[in-house]
Amino acid sequence: MVGAGQLARMTHQAAVSLGQSLRVLAAQPADAAALVAPDVVLGRHDDLATLGRFAVGCDVVTFDHEQVPTEHLRVLAAEQVRLCPGPDALAHAQDKLLMRQRLAGLGVPVPPFREVTQPQDVESFGAEYGWPCVLKAARGGYDGRGLWMLTAPAEARQVVTQLLATSVPLLVELRVAMHRELAALVARSQFGQGAAWPVVQTVQRDGICVEVLAPAPALDSELAQSGQQLALHIAATLGVVGVLAVELFEMPTGELLVNELAMRPHNSGHWTIDGAVTSQFEQHLRAVLDYPLGCPAPRAPACVMANVLGAGAPSGMVLDERLHHLMARYPQAKVHLYAKPERPGRKIGHVTVCGESLVPVRQVAVASAAFLASGAWPDGHPVHARERETA
Ligand SMILES: Nc1ncnc2c1ncn2[C@@H]1O[C@H](COP(=O)(O)OP(=O)(O)OP(=O)(O)O)[C@@H](O)[C@H]1O
Ligand SMILES: [Mg+2]
Numbered sequence: 001m002v003g004a005g006q007l008a009r010m011t012h013q014a015a016v017s018l019g020q021s022l023r024v025l026a027a028q029p030a031d032a033a034a035l036v037a038p039d040v041v042l043g044r045h046d047d048l049a050t051l052g053r054f055a056v057g058c059d060v061v062t063f064d065h066e067q068v069p070t071e072h073l074r075v076l077a078a079e080q081v082r083l084c085p086g087p088d089a090l091a092h093a094q095d096k097l098l099m100r101q102r103l104a105g106l107g108v109p110v111p112p113f114r115e116v117t118q119p120q121d122v123e124s125f126g127a128e129y130g131w132p133c134v135l136k137a138a139r140g141g142y143d144g145r146g147l148w149m150l151t152a153p154a155e156a157r158q159v160v161t162q163l164l165a166t167s168v169p170l171l172v173e174l175r176v177a178m179h180r181e182l183a184a185l186v187a188r189s190q191f192g193q194g195a196a197w198p199v200v201q202t203v204q205r206d207g208i209c210v211e212v213l214a215p216a217p218a219l220d221s222e223l224a225q226s227g228q229q230l231a232l233h234i235a236a237t238l239g240v241v242g243v244l245a246v247e248l249f250e251m252p253t254g255e256l257l258v259n260e261l262a263m264r265p266h267n268s269g270h271w272t273i274d275g276a277v278t279s280q281f282e283q284h285l286r287a288v289l290d291y292p293l294g295c296p297a298p299r300a301p302a303c304v305m306a307n308v309l310g311a312g313a314p315s316g317m318v319l320d321e322r323l324h325h326l327m328a329r330y331p332q333a334k335v336h337l338y339a340k341p342e343r344p345g346r347k348i349g350h351v352t353v354c355g356e357s358l359v360p361v362r363q364v365a366v367a368s369a370a371f372l373a374s375g376a377w378p379d380g381h382p383v384h385a386r387e388r389e390t391a
Contacts, residue, residue, distance in 0.1 A: 006340070014281035026042055051076060052081075060083075085263045089263060092238055097113075119157045131152055133150055134150070136173065144204075176251065178249035181247065185266060187243045190287070195278075198224070199215060199224045210369075214272075214303040215298065227256055231246040240263050242263055244261065246258055302358040306366045308373050310346040314374055315375030330368055353368070
């Protein structure tokens with residue numbers, strides 16, 4: 001796996017059970033997966049010679065991010081390195097403009113968009129579709145980086161001029177008034193077998209996913225099914241091998257628009273480790289190694305994953321102490337830590353809670369993640385009976 005972040009770390013965990021050994025290409029020895037995987041190659045993912053050396057002896061090469069230059073992927077593929085997903089598919093997860101154009105060409109609903117090569121492109125788009133609009137870097141963005149909300153023509157002119165001067169490829173799109181955000185996660189094997197997990201709701205704050213509710217609560221069953229079908233259709237049409245996450249906007253009209261594609265395990269699928277018969281990490285391995293796919297069915301009626309985001313100023317307790325308190329209070333919470341330094345806003349872990357109904361499950365998951373991040377329970381979180389006694 002090229003890249004050694006938390007996705008590679010959790011893929012390694014799944015590889016252990018399948019009797020496989022995951023080699024990772026890590027930028028640093030302290031990368032989340034480099035700390036745990038047995039076979040670590042240190043090097044840059046944007047260096048062709050490094051990628052070539054890394055691939056020698058691998059059955060298949062897959063990715064924990066989208067940042068490998070597409071032209072390098074094409075060279076490797078021409079040299080018979082087996083890449084999953086291949087460059088023709090992966091290009092649509094690497095380049096938001098190419099993805100929008102291809103999906104629109106296939107008749108898949110996407111927000112209105114336009115390529116931006118000069119500031120006037122945004123101004124005329126805004127004049128046509130209205131303000132605010134969303135300016136996006138076509139390549140290289142993640143977690144809301146590479147995304148600018150533009151409210152008026154003057155602001156647009158200034159921001160676009162600055163960005164174009166640094167040669168960032170750009171597109172602009174309508175800021176859609178969605179009802180909520182969903183994700184349809186599927187896998188497709190080399191053989192062409194497909195499997196779909198239940199459609200989930202994702203909750204974002206400041207452009208970062210903070211919570212995933214599985215399945216998406218009160219989602220119309222036909223709409224859920226059409227989301228799954230859409231994702232399987234995109235996977236088959238683009239020739240994706242591995243996990244495909246389709247980020248969706250649910251519109252008030254009941255329509256689904258595609259926001260973004262990721263062709264790897266995705267934050268919206270972390271809940272599957274504890275909440276589904278087959279996790280997205282195991283499924284990704286099965287798909288790229290051409291095993292039959294595992295059952296994607298949920299193991300509980302409600303499952304919530306909350307990300308642990310590094311807090312600005314955690315309380316006096318170190319993370320291990322916070323973990324202790326959390327485990328004592330909520331033995332049902334499943335904690336996954338990535339061994340990453342606690343920088344503000346950075347994803348350093350996640351907590352998953354499964355149960356019979358959404359409301360209590362969500363409350364525990366969200367409070368647990370907040371406590372792990374900060375050492376404090378959120379305002380209004382009910383005080384545990386035993387804590388009341390000791391108080
Ligand atoms: N056209 C739009 N209209 C309204 N909100 C949008 C639009 N595009 C993006 N957003 C908001 O910004 C978030 C991030 O956008 P996007 O997924 O394109 O960027 P990213 O930085 O690549 O994200 P990721 O964290 O998935 O890597 C979306 O989840 C959504 O909340
Ligand atoms: Mg996104």
